[in-house]
Amino acid sequence: MADLQLFNTLSRKKxxxxxxxxxxxxxxxxxxxxxxxxxxxxxxxxxxxxxxxRWLQTSGYDVSYVRNFxxxxxxxxxxxxxxxxxxxxxxxxxxxxxxxxxxxxxxLRPTLEPRATTHMPEMIEMIQALIEKGFAYVCDSGDVLYxxxxxxxxxxxxxxxxxxxxxxxxxxxxxxxxxxxDFVLWKQAKAxxxxxxxxxxxxxxxWHIECSAMSCKHLGTTFDIHGGGMDLKFPHHENEIxxxxxxxxxxxxxxxxxxxxxxxxxxxxxxxxxxFFTIKEVLERYDxxxxxxxxxxxxYRSPLDYSDAALDEAKKGLDRLYETKRKLGEVEAGLLPQxxxxxxxxxxxxxxGMAILFEKCRSLNKSxxxxxxxxxxxxxxxxxxxxxxxxxxxxxxxxxxxxxxxxVQARDDxxxxxxxxxxxxxxxxxxxxxxxxxxxxxxxxxxxx
RNA sequence: GGCAGGGUGGCUCAGUGGUACGGCGGGGGAUUGCAAAUCCCUUAUUCGCGAGUUCGAUUCUCGCCCCUGCCUCCA
Numbered sequence: 001m002a003d004l005q006l007f008n009t010l011s012r013k014k015x016x017x018x019x020x021x022x023x024x025x026x027x028x029x030x031x032x033x034x035x036x037x038x039x040x041x042x043x044x045x046x047x048x049x050x051x052x053x054r055w056l057q058t059s060g061y062d063v064s065y066v067r068n069f070x071x072x073x074x075x076x077x078x079x080x081x082x083x084x085x086x087x088x089x090x091x092x093x094x095x096x097x098x099x100x101x102x103x104x105x106x107x108l109r110p111t112l113e114p115r116a117t118t119h120m121p122e123m124i125e126m127i128q129a130l131i132e133k134g135f136a137y138v139c140d141s142g143d144v145l146y147x148x149x150x151x152x153x154x155x156x157x158x159x160x161x162x163x164x165x166x167x168x169x170x171x172x173x174x175x176x177x178x179x180x181x182d183f184v185l186w187k188q189a190k191a192x193x194x195x196x197x198x199x200x201x202x203x204x205x206x207w208h209i210e211c212s213a214m215s216c217k218h219l220g221t222t223f224d225i226h227g228g229g230m231d232l233k234f235p236h237h238e239n240e241i242x243x244x245x246x247x248x249x250x251x252x253x254x255x256x257x258x259x260x261x262x263x264x265x266x267x268x269x270x271x272x273x274x275x276f277f278t279i280k281e282v283l284e285r286y287d288x289x290x291x292x293x294x295x296x297x298x299x300y301r302s303p304l305d306y307s308d309a310a311l312d313e314a315k316k317g318l319d320r321l322y323e324t325k326r327k328l329g330e331v332e333a334g335l336l337p338q339x340x341x342x343x344x345x346x347x348x349x350x351x352x353g354m355a356i357l358f359e360k361c362r363s364l365n366k367s368x369x370x371x372x373x374x375x376x377x378x379x380x381x382x383x384x385x386x387x388x389x390x391x392x393x394x395x396x397x398x399x400x401x402x403x404x405x406x407x408v409q410a411r412d413d414x415x416x417x418x419x420x421x422x423x424x425x426x427x428x429x430x431x432x433x434x435x436x437x438x439x440x441x442x443x444x445x446x447x448x449x
Numbered sequence: 450g451g452c453a454g455g456g457u458g459g460c461u462c463a464g465u466g467g468u469a470c471g472g473c474g475g476g477g478g479a480u481u482g483c484a485a486a487u488c489c490c491u492u493a494u495u496c497g498c499g500a501g502u503u504c505g506a507u508u509c510u511c512g513c514c515c516c517u518g519c520c521u522c523c524a
Contacts, residue, residue, distance in 0.1 A: 045524040229524030355471035
């Protein structure tokens with residue numbers, strides 16, 4: 001069996017995965033800031049890393065998968081104020097909404113979902129260590145800042161160097177900063193904002209320190225995998241590295257994985273551009289499996305263009321697979337085919353895996369084979385697809401089919417008496433209602449168009 | 450401007466130093482009363498452009514063109 005290889009952003013190469021401890025993997029993925037509903041871009045990270053999580057488990061690793069919630073932040077404070085509700089109320093309702101979405105999309109719960117607000121001591125401790133070691137300073141305004149130039153490897157992950165960053169910088173120069181790139185670790189409290197006691201007075205943490213503190217607490221100062229969206233590479237992940245390595249003299253994450261964006265009309269889907277669809281909006285029109293299928297059809301590092309046409313295609317692909325499921329019936333899952341294992345071991349190539357799945361589908365449509373059927377279901381289980389009953393998929397589980405059944409029976413009677421004009425008229429009538437008929441050796445059945 | 454990642458058939462999406470995977474769509478056929486579903490055949494002399502290395506490159510190297518992202522919050 002080939003080794004698992006993964007593309008490490010740190011080296012910009014595929015590397016053989018070598019866990020720090022045999023059989024164990026620690027993986028940290030940046031979660032969401034809970035101030036609003038999640039969109040399709042969030043769905044992609046979650047499904048991508050869910051699949052990576054599943055693959056590591058399938059490969060026999062005991063995986064600690066940690067994904068945080070950022071539950072203190074400017075946007076949260078603003079949003080709560082605007083809505084006239086307490087911050088806790090907002091964040092809790094968004095966390096609940098997030099879980100709803102993830103469950104619907106078939107994402108397993110991570111091992112741990114730490115919240116920033118319950119990790120103040122760890123953050124404060126890390127900031128203190130940074131100050132002691134000369135990587136951070138308290139500026140005139142009272143904020144604690146990270147001194148970027150003190151960390152010599154700054155820019156390693158994103159391939160940037162400090163001088164380039166400064167010359168191209170669009171950041172307004174803050175005169176409290178020693179260097180324009182220095183970023184905040186601890187902010188002084190403003191009136192009527194949530195705050196926590198600290199050696200530097202009441203305040204709250206900066207965004208980057210949260211993830212460094214929570215990942216190190218739950219996975220150790222050196223762990224295997226850190227993931228997130230491409231857009232977090234800089235500055236978020238770069239800053240996480242600077243903080244954690246400087247504070248702990250540790251190696252921090254060994255492998256950095258970044259997924260590509262979801263685009264709309266070749267443009268990144270994002271809150272700021274306003275061109276996003278929330279997961280809930282999509283799920284009003286499509287089954288969650290369609291969204292999952294859509295996302296897994298492309299390699300995780302490639303851009304993915306969102307459109308109704310693309311979702312319709314994913315739906316058609318699922319229809320094809322469900323046809324085969326309907327034909328096979330429930331069969332116990334067997335082993336994954338070696339080619340599939342190889343594809344997943346090659347930097348989690350789900351697109352190739354899909355190709356193998358569809359090849360299996362075609363061969364099963366030709367001739368049933370118990371081993372092949374077992375492999376088919378093993379792949380589907382791994383992807384967490386085709387969980388519905390096939391008839392429910394095609395007919396809808398809440399649909400009242402009695403009226404349809406009556407018409408189907410009438411058409412069958414017409415057919416038997418060779419009154420094809422009448423039979424076709426009934427079929428057209430059903431088609432107008434969005435019902436397609438199929439005559440099979442076992443009788444006529446229907447499905448939604 | 451700096452950095453990163455891309456440009457593969459009508460669309461979408463993999464992949465490889467030696468005649469290009471899968472899905473959707475199109476054409477033909479089998480099946481069907483006709484359809485639907487399914488199966489078979491077919492649909493890129495060619496993988497942005499130019500040059501180089503090579504017996505041979507879509508795959509490696511260099512240059513160019515174009516696209517996207519990051520450099521401010523962002524999954």
